[in-house]
Amino acid sequence: MNARIEHLVTEGTFDLDGGSWALENNVWIVGDDTECVVIDAAHNAEAILTAVGDRTLLGILSTHAHNDHIGAAGAVAAATGAPVYLHPDDRMLWEVVYPDAAPGRDLADGQRIAVAGIELQVIHTPGHSPGSVCLYAPTFGTLFSGDTLFHGGPGATGRSYSDFPTIIESITGKLLTLPADTVVNTGHGESTTIGAEAPDLPDWLARGH
Template sequence: MTTGARIEHLVTSGTFSLDGGTWDVDNNVWIVGDDAEAIVIDAAHDAGAIAEALGGRTLRAIVCTHAHNDHIDAAPELAARTGAPILLHGDDLPLWKQTHPDRTPDGELADGQVLRVAGVELTVLHTPGHAPGAVCLYAPALTALFSGDTLFAGGPGATGRSFSHFPTIVDSIRDRLLTLPGETVVHTGHGETTAIAAEAPHLQEWIDRGF
């Protein structure tokens, strides 16, 4: 498929807070689009920096891979600046309300839903485990998976805090992600990119170590 769409990336810094603790974090913000329109995946920490990266493009949606505060803290401000809707899986509304009790998302993401921008289709994959409403976005035309905090270079996302569950994230990764083509590049919520082929051989190691 020929497309003018591209993937852009910026890193924003802030804090992650849950269960009474707070940690400094760097987040990956992904922009998918062309010169005219785009979507933002995970509006983290700095709405101004994200808006600057968008330039004058039309923002079609702010997609939240899950509702931990470090992935959604800048979403309402970015929505106010751009008029774009915030989209979140409904199972993560309890987490969302911890950060934004007075502002609800504008739409719900559902497994199998297809988002379209700049001639590219991104399919929503519900991948619970790190959070109940965690999703990944698969864009085969870009050979890309946007994994949020479900899959990283080196293993699954963390499951040691509230709303998370290790056996569930393993099932999500095994059944929904490792079945994708091996050359698929995994654009993660934090840290470096990886590929499905690089992570697939290690599934049993993760299970044995009980990430």
């Protein structure tokens, strides 16, 4: 198996509810020397296209549609012809960024996306946004969690379209059931593991959103 995970960090802003915050995003590329997918085309299309190189880009997989996770998706799609994948429950957020263009394909819970001889399994994890998803790669023992689960706890739920009880249900019912040594590659910041985050559940519940 020649498939591998590549990582780059891009910088920009997160804009929602009238506010704007500077931040860094993790962009993950899964593939081999011939083909790949991009997970969350954030901020900098040029950097993402450089990382993809001359490989066939099979798709741009969006864990959710906050602008910081899809801001470069349109340009990357236009440059490569690759479809953008998004769960339909996040279309209202997508339309804030791209009012005149729909994402190319839907993501659905249980869907499997093949690339470079491996599969990515789609797990619908609403809470941070209604259409948030995680992507699980059993071959690598790795979960790409977007903004659903971070090192130190769940993603934020204090803004429009988010809900704390829902994200906790998603994490406990769908993510903490994965093997404890599963690596969690997040949308921002450092990676963690399922086993490292599970013991903190009582603290998450006590803190609320």
